[in-house]
Amino acid sequence: MAGLREQWRRTAMRTIQERALDLFDERGFGAVTIEEIATAAEVSPSSVYRYFGTKEGLLVADEFDTMSAATLGELLDPADPVGSLVEVVRRYESPKDGPSDAQGDGRAEVGTAGPWRRVRYFFTEPSVRSAALAAMDRAAVRIAPLLEAGGTVDAAQARVLAHALTFGYFAALETWHDDGGTRPIADYVTEGLAPLRRVWSV
Amino acid sequence: MAGLREQWRRTAMRTIQERALDLFDERGFGAVTIEEIATAAEVSPSSVYRYFGTKEGLLVADEFDTMSAATLGELLDPADPVGSLVEVVRRYESPKDGPSDAQGDGRAEVGTAGPWRRVRYFFTEPSVRSAALAAMDRAAVRIAPLLEAGGTVDAAQARVLAHALTFGYFAALETWHDDGGTRPIADYVTEGLAPLRRVWSV
DNA sequence: GGGTTTTCGGAGAGTCACTGTCAGAACGCG
DNA sequence: CGCGTTCTGACAGTGACTCTCCGAAAACCC
Numbered sequence: 504m505a506g507l508r509e510q511w512r513r514t515a516m517r518t519i520q521e522r523a524l525d526l527f528d529e530r531g532f533g534a535v536t537i538e539e540i541a542t543a544a545e546v547s548p549s550s551v552y553r554y555f556g557t558k559e560g561l562l563v564a565d566e567f568d569t570m571s572a573a574t575l576g577e578l579l580d581p582a583d584p585v586g587s588l589v590e591v592v593r594r595y596e597s598p599k600d601g602p603s604d605a606q607g608d609g610r611a612e613v614g615t616a617g618p619w620r621r622v623r624y625f626f627t628e629p630s631v632r633s634a635a636l637a638a639m640d641r642a643a644v645r646i647a648p649l650l651e652a653g654g655t656v657d658a659a660q661a662r663v664l665a666h667a668l669t670f671g672y673f674a675a676l677e678t679w680h681d682d683g684g685t686r687p688i689a690d691y692v693t694e695g696l697a698p699l700r701r702v703w704s705v
Numbered sequence: 706m707a708g709l710r711e712q713w714r715r716t717a718m719r720t721i722q723e724r725a726l727d728l729f730d731e732r733g734f735g736a737v738t739i740e741e742i743a744t745a746a747e748v749s750p751s752s753v754y755r756y757f758g759t760k761e762g763l764l765v766a767d768e769f770d771t772m773s774a775a776t777l778g779e780l781l782d783p784a785d786p787v788g789s790l791v792e793v794v795r796r797y798e799s800p801k802d803g804p805s806d807a808q809g810d811g812r813a814e815v816g817t818a819g820p821w822r823r824v825r826y827f828f829t830e831p832s833v834r835s836a837a838l839a840a841m842d843r844a845a846v847r848i849a850p851l852l853e854a855g856g857t858v859d860a861a862q863a864r865v866l867a868h869a870l871t872f873g874y875f876a877a878l879e880t881w882h883d884d885g886g887t888r889p890i891a892d893y894v895t896e897g898l899a900p901l902r903r904v905w906s907v
Numbered sequence: 908g909g910g911t912t913t914t915c916g917g918a919g920a921g922t923c924a925c926t927g928t929c930a931g932a933a934c935g936c937g
Numbered sequence: 938c939g940c941g942t943t944c945t946g947a948c949a950g951t952g953a954c955t956c957t958c959c960g961a962a963a964a965c966c967c
Binding site: 629634637659667698 | 836839865869877900
């Protein structure tokens with residue numbers, strides 16, 4: 504099913520991202536060129552653009568972008584979107600893949616390993632932050648119709664609430680980052696978005 | 706008080722923006738270079754960058770960015786931020802400066818004149834949209850501490866709610882734009898953000 | 908398994924947004 | 938009018954990003 508091409512494409516993308524992260528961590532985002540990343544990953548600069556579109560795209564690869572509408576619909580409960588969001592975060596933030604104790608030294612720290620390694624740049628590099636905001640916006644556009652299907656709000660309100668959810672998540676993520684990334688992200692989302700729950704309470 | 710320099714700077718900025726809008730409307734955002742804008746406005750490209758930073762900055766000149774914290778504090782009521790936002794929009798959207806009937810033909814249309822002329826590009830040019838999102842984000846960062854001072858939420862929640870407000874406004878603005886821009890923006894904000902009011906209701 | 912089609916990565920050239928630096932000019936002030 | 942400050946324009950440079958073309962390898966068909 505997964506052809507050779509598709510398979511190689513995935514591994515290539517992962518290695519490109521890892522090499523890029525290595526270079527970014529070493530010398531800073533701005534001081535690394537696409538050409539250097541391409542050389543380090545043993546691909547052409549063209550491929551980096553084909554895969555990720557922009558330099559920021561190397562860090563902001565939105566999982567929601569590739570997620571089908573059906574899958575998204577399963578995850579999100581229109582009656583309790585905040586709860587659904589927390590659940591998604593909690594599931595994605597599994598101990599194995601999460602940032603906690605990735606090096607076995609008993610300490611969790613932002614940017615050491617796991618899928619959250621890249622998140623650090625969301626809040627330190629302005630251009631990356633902007634790209635992350637754009638990703639949140641795209642997610643909101645896809646979530647809005649699902650909220651509308653819930654029934655209690657119209658299309659315009661669903662659009663507003665979808666943005667409130669995704670960017671509220673972003674804000675919670677920043678608080679998590681500012682805190683040093685030790686406690687689970689899901690906790691920050693739960694606490695930070697608590698006031699928003701009132702919107703959907705009877 | 707306003708020295709000659711400051712005065713000339715302001716008029717220069719306005720003419721640059723107007724020339725830029727003219728060119729954008731005529732040939733599209735992507736097809737116009739900074740150099741062409743500079744030539745049309747009879748300034749150097751350096752000045753364009755000095756004034757606006759980026760090409761998108763020509764369209765996304767955020768009023769909140771230049772607004773002092775004190776002024777912002779006066780406008781925003783922590784007990785009813787949604788109402789404050791509606792009030793600010795209503796005041797800014799005065800009939801004279803607004804998009805309504807600017808040509809005296811009895812029709813209001815998006816992008817014909819007034820301060821809302823540039824808003825059209827927020828929702829048609831991806832890079833401009835991204836810049837607008839970044840401006841909303843900056844506004845949220847400034848608003849958050851004011852919400853916290855209200856007393857009912859902590860810092861993390863204030864950050865979430867500030868983002869919910871600013872990006873909710875953005876969403877309402879898009880609905881307004883999609884509708885053709887005939888009805889007042891304040892109406893869209895009022896209706897779109899209505900569910901968010903529940904957050905602050907007793 | 909051989910021939911055809913389709914797809915995809917690499918190479919190269921080109922555009923343009925954006926960043927510095929620097930010298931000169933205009934302004935503000937005494 | 939003279940002096941220090943501030944702003945402007947000119948210039949060169951960097952690098953992100955786009956576009957096009959070509960060869961190779963995978964996918965498809967028999």
